[in-house]
Amino acid sequence: MIKNIEFFRPKTSGISLDRIRILPVFVMLLTLFGLQAQTPEQLFETGNSQYAQNNYEEAIKNYEKVLDAGYESAAVYYNLGNANYKLNRIAPSIYNYEKALQLKPNDQEIKNNLEFAQNMTVDAITPLPQNTFKKWYRAVLGLFSLNGWAILTVVLLGVFTLCFLVYYFSTSTSLKRGFFTVSFLALGLGLLSLTMAFQAQADAQNRNFAIVFSPEAEIKNAPNLAGESSFVLHEGTKVRVLEQDVNWARIQLADGKEGWIPASDLKIL
DSSP states (O other), X not given: OOOBOOOOEEOOOOOOTTOOOBOOOOOOOOOBTTBOOOOHHHHHHHHHHHHHTXXXXXXXXXXXXXXXXXXXXXXXXXXXXXXHHHTTOHHHHHXXXXXXXXXXXXXXXXXXXXXXXXXTOSOOOOOOOOOHHHHHHHHHHTTSOHHHHHHHHHHHHHHHXXXXXXXXXXXXXXXXXXXXXXXXXXXXXXXXXXXXXXXXXXXXXXXXXXXXXXXXXXXXXXXXXXXXEEEEEETTXXXXXXXXXXXXXXXXXXXXXXXXXXXXGEEEO
8 A cells, every 4th residue: 555645845953564665756857968867756756566465675775765865754764764664674674654654643553653663672671660741741742743732833823923913803703703812812822832842853853763774783881992881882782872972972872871882883863
């Protein structure tokens, strides 16, 4: 089964593996020496055809060409996750599902497939408990991506402006009362949405996550090979990057453990 769900966008900084996604795209790549290169849409459709024929390696290559061309979408990452899952590649499948969720945080299908992929990981990490307010805050913030909150803000402020103008110019008392109420309700929700957009931006900047790609990585208590080994992580584990240099990254697990890992063992989300 195929889906028409979204457009490609330029890049910025049981499991339903048989249900790949199709998206209409109207972006044409520049021609070179008079020859037209494949568009992101064509590459994506070729990848989907190869996926349907169980040719997952070639499908992955074409999906990655879309990303290499400077475009991304939740559908591309989702299908990359599916293709890698079919090949039992734990880290790449989890990484791509996580990237898809960054673009479509409420997509239940992506969440389900991510959960299946995470079940293949070795490390069992119990997250630290969260209080009720923090759970509520994370749930509300996760309703939309940063772009989603921004779009919602624009829509609500547009509704406020329109309703306020109707209120201002209307001669009907009942209309004025109704549009006055709606306009300020929209304004309040718009300001709340704007606040959540800023929070989402700050959250994205402060929550730098990565996926462990090394089959097995020793986590050190200092950023050097001579450091004492604190614990071991395996591919597919999600970590928070607290700081990083060329060779080492200081990470934190969901259970609060911290340590240093070779930067080459990670892939930043």
